[in-house]
Amino acid sequence: MTIPVDVIEAQALSLPQADRSRLVDRLLASLGHDQEWEDAWADEADQREARIQTGQGQWVNGPETLAHIRESLR
Secondary structure (H helix, E strand, O other), X not given: OOOOHHHHHHHHHOXXXXXXXXXHHHHHHHOOXXXXXXXXXXXXXXXXXXXXXXXXOOOOXXXXXXXXXXXXXX
């Protein structure tokens, strides 16, 4: 017997935050990983941080940026 995904989702969302976080970690680990992809993202993160530290880049507010993008797509 399999449980419908929407039932599992509802149950997972009702868990305390710490348990949801642990569940996410376990689910992601179960998917395996692509070391090349992880290395590429780590390099990109390092480059972005370096640009911010040297003044060539700046932090942006995520929710404000998403709101701006959504508004521009209307």
